[in-house]
Amino acid sequence: MKRRENIERLKTEEYDLCIIGAGASGAGCALEATLNGLKVALIDKGDFASGTSSKSTKLIHGGVRYLERAFKKLDLAQLRQVKHGLEERHILLNNAPHLAHPVGLITPVFSWWAGLYYFLGLWIYELIASRKDNLPTSKWLNKAKTKELLPGISDKVHSSVLYYDGQLDDARYCLAVVQSAVNEGAVVANYLEVTDFQKDELGKITSVAVADRQVGSDTLPFKIRAKQFLNCTGPFSDKLRVLANPSLESRIKPSKGVHLMLPLAYFHSEYAMLIPKTKDGRVIFAIPFKNHLLVGTTDDPYSDLENEPTLKNTEAEFLMGTLQPYLNKKIERGDIQSGFGGLRPLVLSKKSQEKKATKSLLRDHEVEYDPDSNLVSLLGGKWTTYRLMASDTIRFVCQHMNRDYTSKTADYLLVGAVQFGKNLSSEIDPIYLFESTTKKHLIEKYGSLVLEIAGLTKENPNLAQPILTGFPNIKAEVIYAARSEMAVEIRDFLARRIRMEILDWEAVKTVTPIVAELMGKELGWSESDIKAKSASYIALISKFQLQAESGNAQNA
Numbered sequence: 001m002k003r004r005e006n007i008e009r010l011k012t013e014e015y016d017l018c019i020i021g022a023g024a025s026g027a028g029c030a031l032e033a034t035l036n037g038l039k040v041a042l043i044d045k046g047d048f049a050s051g052t053s054s055k056s057t058k059l060i061h062g063g064v065r066y067l068e069r070a071f072k073k074l075d076l077a078q079l080r081q082v083k084h085g086l087e088e089r090h091i092l093l094n095n096a097p098h099l100a101h102p103v104g105l106i107t108p109v110f111s112w113w114a115g116l117y118y119f120l121g122l123w124i125y126e127l128i129a130s131r132k133d134n135l136p137t138s139k140w141l142n143k144a145k146t147k148e149l150l151p152g153i154s155d156k157v158h159s160s161v162l163y164y165d166g167q168l169d170d171a172r173y174c175l176a177v178v179q180s181a182v183n184e185g186a187v188v189a190n191y192l193e194v195t196d197f198q199k200d201e202l203g204k205i206t207s208v209a210v211a212d213r214q215v216g217s218d219t220l221p222f223k224i225r226a227k228q229f230l231n232c233t234g235p236f237s238d239k240l241r242v243l244a245n246p247s248l249e250s251r252i253k254p255s256k257g258v259h260l261m262l263p264l265a266y267f268h269s270e271y272a273m274l275i276p277k278t279k280d281g282r283v284i285f286a287i288p289f290k291n292h293l294l295v296g297t298t299d300d301p302y303s304d305l306e307n308e309p310t311l312k313n314t315e316a317e318f319l320m321g322t323l324q325p326y327l328n329k330k331i332e333r334g335d336i337q338s339g340f341g342g343l344r345p346l347v348l349s350k351k352s353q354e355k356k357a358t359k360s361l362l363r364d365h366e367v368e369y370d371p372d373s374n375l376v377s378l379l380g381g382k383w384t385t386y387r388l389m390a391s392d393t394i395r396f397v398c399q400h401m402n403r404d405y406t407s408k409t410a411d412y413l414l415v416g417a418v419q420f421g422k423n424l425s426s427e428i429d430p431i432y433l434f435e436s437t438t439k440k441h442l443i444e445k446y447g448s449l450v451l452e453i454a455g456l457t458k459e460n461p462n463l464a465q466p467i468l469t470g471f472p473n474i475k476a477e478v479i480y481a482a483r484s485e486m487a488v489e490i491r492d493f494l495a496r497r498i499r500m501e502i503l504d505w506e507a508v509k510t511v512t513p514i515v516a517e518l519m520g521k522e523l524g525w526s527e528s529d530i531k532a533k534s535a536s537y538i539a540l541i542s543k544f545q546l547q548a549e550s551g552n553a554q555n556a
Ligand SMILES: Cc1cc2nc3c(=O)[nH]c(=O)nc-3n(C[C@H](O)[C@H](O)[C@H](O)COP(=O)(O)OP(=O)(O)OC[C@H]3O[C@@H](n4cnc5c(N)ncnc54)[C@H](O)[C@@H]3O)c2cc1C
Pocket: 020, 021, 022, 023, 024, 025, 026, 043, 044, 045, 046, 047, 048, 049, 050, 051, 052, 053, 054, 055, 056, 057, 058, 059, 060, 061, 192, 193, 194, 195, 232, 233, 234, 235, 236, 240, 255, 256, 257, 258, 297, 298, 341, 342, 343, 344, 345, 380, 381, 382, 383, 384, 385
């Protein structure tokens, strides 16, 4: 994970496969491809998972809503997708148990027949799930039990149905896949944007022109050469497809989804809530995430790809208005601690070029091959199925390149998961004097790599200090992220390495100068750079706050 050295290698060596985009799809493909003996380059125009892959609802699921649609519309494709998700669920949970865990979801109902409906639905959901996972089975809970598990829930509920799915820290899971690919031999770098393709006399791509977004815009792009190129750019897939072959039709219909973060005090619980029906016929989740309450999401067409989607006032009102009837306490506008938007890379089927609303488009994936340019594109999909998507894609790539292929990721333990089951706590205790919450946090976040972070505090005991009161993170994490996780901007650390940006904007504004100072020293920034980077990130957070208070989603 040494960016400068990796860029030198990308400039000078030739690769079997160059993967463009390092979200869940690209990272998954990089790991599967390196495990199959390919020499892989993986690049992203931003940070790892800086696109949709850090902005999901963070559920590992088949999708109860898709199951309902499968039955109501007799749609086999939806059913197949639910099955794929449920088959992958236990794999994602097993492959990185420090970053993913089971979560209990409570579906409140206001009548007994609604309870019966959801109980039967979730029973079918469980039947479809792989027998390999051992999540608890669903239960129909009476009102008293519902209130015991979810004390904040409205007194008006009749009963609820409890079922289980998985939850992951999406940005860190993506990073773990990238790091695992690196351990297996992939060469990766963030902030490298593909701006053009070069082709041979037959029109096949031979190299990509890449601009380094960490150096001045006057620096010329360089080339990465590879036998095969793979487009994993999610919502941006059409841009790359058309750059490679202008005659291709659009296939992606980006759909915006937002979340907001409230204090966990609204729930007082480790259980999540599934609101089974919204005004626009969808579902909304309210899920405990890192001691906060994540509420989302929405589903609206979005075309302004060059601008980051953010939470707007109208969207915040919609989410709060949907959650309110299920809670006793009134949701206060001022309690919104942060929010974020993401873009689903929904794929239109070739046949219909659907005019459907985005909420009814299938979340499945497709591996597309363009024979004119030789570009392979992985389109669509979900976080939950990222491994399956990667497996389908690399199988195709290997066949196309006349190479053998066997999927090797189903029981591959990601970085941090190896030895995670061992008693890490007892290894730390004799050497380091961490408070129990700090220790728990470090183990849950870094898994078996915890000793590397802890080791930094031996070099410099000041690094064992928290970066901000009320948060478990310590200063050593900043140094570790810059040194070993390729964090090169303040936002890489606060948004994706420790997730504070999606938890609490005010906390981020307070802590930014401290993080800038630590990162700056590690990465060799000048004093004026430290100040400028700090000010520009705080200004960005203030802009997000303003949009959440007054922005109108119609103008997005
Ligand atoms: C609101 C919301 C909630 C969701 N919730 C869930 C959920 O709970 N469970 C679930 O399973 N799925 C969920 N999803 C879906 C899931 O998050 C996405 O399917 C998945 O993250 C897409 O990953 P990706 O790698 O294809 O795209 P991305 O993560 O967007 O990655 C594409 C990458 O390509 C890079 N890129 C683009 N252009 C270039 C270029 N020219 N050069 C170099 N790099 C480039 C981008 O910077 C980006 O990092 C949700 C999606 C949304 C929007």
